[in-house]
Amino acid sequence: MAFEAFRQRLGSIIGGFDAAQAHRRLRGFRASRAHVNTLIAASGDTITARARWLVRNNGYAANAVESFASNVVGDGIKPSSTIADAAKKEELQALWLAWTDDADAEGLTDFYGLQRRAAREVFLSGEVFVRIRPRRAEDGLTVPLQLQMLPAEMLPLDMNRTLPGAGLIRQGIEFDGIGRRVAYHFLRRHPGDLTDPGLSGETARVPAADVIHVLDPVEAGQLRGVSRFAAAIVKLFTLDLYDDAELERKKIAAMFAMFITSPAPETPLEPTEEDLEVEPGQVVRLDPGEDVSTPATPDSGGTYELFQYRTLLQIGAALGIPYGYLTGDTAKGNFSNTRISLIEFRRRISAWQHGVLVFQMCRAVWTRWMDVAVLSGALDLPGYDSQRRQYQACAWLPTKWDWIDPMKDASAEILQIEAGLKSRTQALSERGYDAEQVDREIAAERKRELALGLDFRRPGSPAQGPGDAKGNDNADQGGDAADEDKADDTADVRPDPKDKQ
Structure with a gap:
């Protein structure tokens, strides 16, 4: 404490950065110097529980999660092998596509559905675990391998101890002497699932080679994830309370249709008459001295919409979700503003796709899947041992x-x-398609169109060959067929320029 007081006095004398001063404006600003791992260990469970509660009960929170997962994964982030052998590549891609339906150990979705669930969980709790489960050949899978998804709560944050030798466990993760992850100590039962008859608190050690830990760390040295809702929970919850209070106020005000004022009765304790019910078009006769007044229904005021809008902008910024995606309100922005926000949002999503989901989950699953596919005999790749990196x-x-x-x-x-400035391969890849597969499909379509005498290409489009004004791509027809078309179709024969003279 003495050193802290000395340091503050020294800072006030030297000056420099206002952000480090303890003057009147920043007197109540007491930032913690604890490492992010300490903060997550102290409050990570509470933040995750509150985030899950908001997603279950708050429309904005639920919409934010779905918007993030849908934009990150969509129909799926799909692999396109770079194997040079076209036949082997087609065999590989077909086997992968068949396995994606078997990927989920729970049998509820396919591999791309697991990607979406992973994106949701990382947004919600900051992390998710995917356990790789080898299967027996008699299980009847295309490749004997499945994936089991485990939520963040399954790895206890309070498990910290030193192991014999140089190893240690930090927040449920076991490290060796040089800091490599060697195992994860998962709970056998979800701590909040009372329907599971398993022993509460019992853990199981799973080798790190069989676990994929997906998280987006926000600070160096961070071991566990933190919910994306951490910066938005307070405003989301208090805004929800404000909306509920406003709705209740309007509901109470709407309960009263009118008030009848009467002279003071001679006997104050005399029971009042029944309430007067008013119907449309009704004529009401009042007793002498009685008066009728209608309540002035309180209005929300002109600041309600503006307050909501600004608060939701802050929530959207905290979550990294554009206002329109968060609320579904498309009336607040014009085309240009909407385009700018979408470009920025998509740039962030693209960085997250490749830096987190692809790097941590997709590549790990693809590598393990190919190893198991080759070892099980489901896939035949000559020289796989020596060319493993090239094949993968x-x-x-x-x-x-x-x-x-x-x-x-x-x-x-x-x-x-x-x-x-751009290749067709790059353009197709940006659309989520394999260029070689698209080219094969186009060639097959043109061959079928030729056999049927059809051509759906627009005249003058880049898809046509040079000088093919009518859309007959003779270069694709090849050989004798092209020569026969040129001989038979005299309308396509260009006149000799000398004939004009």
Whole structure:
């Protein structure tokens, strides 16, 4: 305490940064110097519990979670193998697609549904655990491997102890002597699930190789996640209380239709007559001395909407969700403002997709899945042991963003491709498609159209070959078929320029 007082006196003498002073404006600003791990250990469970309560009971909170998960995952972040052998790549992709339906150990969704659940959990509680569960060959799976999702509450925050040797456990995570994660000590039963007959408080040690810990750390050295709602819980809850109070005030005011004032009765304790019920068009005769007045229903005032709007803007900023996505209110912004907010939001989502979900979960699952697929004989990749890294290389393709202005956006992209500023492969990847697969589908469609005498390409479009004004891409027809078309279709034969002379 003496050193702290000396330090503050020294700071007041030296000056410099106002943010570090203890003058009148900042006298009540007492920031904790505890590390984020200490703060999470002290209050992480409470923050997560309050966030879950808000999502269950508050419409804005529920909408924020769904908006985040839908934009991060969409229909799924899907792998596209970079294997050069087209036949092997097609076999690999087909096997992966078949396995995605078997991925969930609970059998409630597919692998892409697990991605969405992971995104929701990380937004809600700051982290989620995916346990890799090897299966037996007789289980009948396409690849004997499944994934089990465990919420943050399954790993106790208060488990901290030193182990024999150089190891230790911090917040349920076991580390070796050089700081590597070697195991996770999960509870066998969710601490809040009273329907599970398992022993309360009993833990099981799971090797780190079988656990995927998905989190987005906000500070260096952070071990466990913290809910995205941490900065918004107070305002969400108090705004909900304010709305409830306003609604109750209006409801009470609406209960009274009119008040009847009568002279003071001779006997004050005499029972009053029954309440007067008023119907539309009714004529009411009053006794002498009685008067009727209607209540002045209190209005919410002109500041109610503005207060709500500003508070929801602060909540949206704390959650990282645009106002329109948080509230569903599209009347507050024009096209330009909405476009700017969407571009910023999508940039953040893209960074989260590749920096968190793809790097931590998708790549780990893909690597383990390929190992198991090859070892089980479900996939035959010659020389896999020596070329494992080359075989496992792949690109992860998120769901394409919907165009804000489809005509302008598509035209701009076509110009970029024609100018050599972007490749078709890059453009297709940004839309969540595999370029090689798309090219094969286009070639198959053109072959089918040729056999049926059809051509749906727009005249003059980049999809047509040069000089093919009628849309017949002779280069794709190949060989004798193209020669026969040129000989038979005299309308396509261009006149000799000498004939004009």
